Amino acid sequence: MIDLRSDTVTRPTAAMREAMANAEVGDDVFGDDPTVNALEAEVAARLGKEAAVLVPSGTAANQIALLVHCRPGDDVIVGEGAHQMCGESGGGGALAGVQFTVSGRGGFFTAAEVAAAIHPRDPHYPSTRLVSLENTHNRSGGHVWPLPQLYGVAETARAHGLALHLDGARLFNAEIASGHSAAEIAAPFDTVSVCLSKGLGAPIGSLLAGPRELIQRARRYRKMLGGGMRQAGIVAAAGRYALVHHVARLAEDHANAQRLAQLLAEAPHVTLPTVETNIVMVDLAASAPAVDSLLGRARERGLLVTQMGSRRLRLVTHLDVDRAACERAASILFDLLRT
Ligand SMILES: Cc1ncc(COP(=O)(O)O)c(C=O)c1O
Structure with missing residues (x-):
């Protein structure tokens, strides 16, 4: 199977498994695990933050961020399709009790748009508390925030006294694609x-990084959420x-995504948004075969892709698919679209 459903489908390499098998461990709830402590310190340093905490998933990190920044009834400004709003089982409402206001288009917004999305300080309105950006932005097709735009949004948010969170589930893809370090972006x-x-x-694993005092509070929420x-x-x-070993090589995933997009751009019935990182979106025209049958026939031919929306497919490159697998994937899809 060529599995392009997500970059989460990778299996640990032999060398990674060896590192896991040889890890020094302790009870991390007591703060006794030297390997966790080292990872948290390394990630904090790499992101230019005081502290970081290891949590089980990106969802946990994003939800804990809402809990440390917000109170029930607060409003959070996000871009369209933000994972924190659309992909976390309604956790923002259920756990932190926040509501979301969507700014801009396609996951991106400007300083002026964020200013316009802030509610008046009037008891009728929710208190706008937090602006949350996603970089790279998954549902837009792995697009990267231009740094001046990101800084402009942050400056406006700060001027209005708002807190700022970055969903950097794929921050290192943004680092490699943009040439700006993760710390600069963060x-x-x-x-x-x-x-x-x-x-x-x-x-397994995600981290939430930030000021020491906030991360201390994040540890309490991590415990509370299990x-x-x-x-x-x-x-x-x-x-x-x-x-150490898998950041620089993200450039290969990006190059493979470009190759995939280049081959698929020639296929009938499709248009492709620009590819900037490891995500390729394929928009199917009304004349294309039905998505269900396309996915089923792709599976029979050994290719797994994800449906995103009614007529959009998502293909994600990663560590476990090489150039040849991507070319094969493009040729399978090409054939299916032709018939
Ligand atoms: C942008 C973004 N944020 C957060 C997450 C959540 O990560 P997890 O699946 O580890 O909960 C995802 C998952 O795909 C994501 O794409």
């Missing part, structure tokens, strides 16, 4: 979430390995 934000289990190829893990060094070792 600089204007109070808190930043990053995932080890997406393009970086680790099996995310306090014991000998988590086994997991942290995979993350530490990934940060």
Whole structure:
């Protein structure tokens, strides 16, 4: 099977498994796990933040960020299709009790748009508390925030006294694609979430980084939500390995995505939004075969892709698919679209 459903489908490499097997561990809920402590310090340093906490998933990191920044009834400004709003089982409402206001189009917004989305300070309105950006933005097709636009939005949010969170599930893809370091991209934000289990190829784990005092409070919410893990060094070792060995190679995933897009652009009945990182979106015209049958026939031919919306497919490149697999995937889809 060529599995392009997501960059979360990777399996740990032999070297990563060896690092996990040899990890020194302790009880992390007591703060005793040296490998977790090292990972948290390394990620904090890499993001230019005071502290970081290891949590089980990107969802946990994003939800804990809402809990540390907001109170029930608060409003959070996000872009269209934000994972924190659309992809976390309604956790924002259920756990932190927040509501969302969507700004801009396609996941991106400007300083003027964020200013326009802030509610008046009047008891009729929810209190706008937080602006949350996603970089890279998943549902837009892995697009990267231009740094001046991101800084402009952050400056406006700050001028209005708002807190800032960055959903950096794929922040290292943004780093590699833009040439700006993760710390530069993260600089204007109070808190930043990053995932080890997406393009970086680790099996489990995300971190929330930020000021020491906020991260201390985040540890309490992690425990409350059942995310306090014991000998988590086994997991942290995979993350530490990934940060050393699997960041620079994201450039290969990006190049493979470009190749896939180049081949698919020639296929009938499709248009493709620009590819900037490891996500390729394929929009199907009304004349294309029905999505259900397309996905079923692709599976029979050994290709797995995701349906996003009624006529859009998503293909994601990662550590476990090489150039040849991507070319094969394009040729399978091409054939199916022709028939
Ligand atoms: C942008 C973004 N944020 C957060 C998450 C949540 O990560 P997890 O699946 O580890 O909960 C995802 C997952 O795909 C994502 O794409």
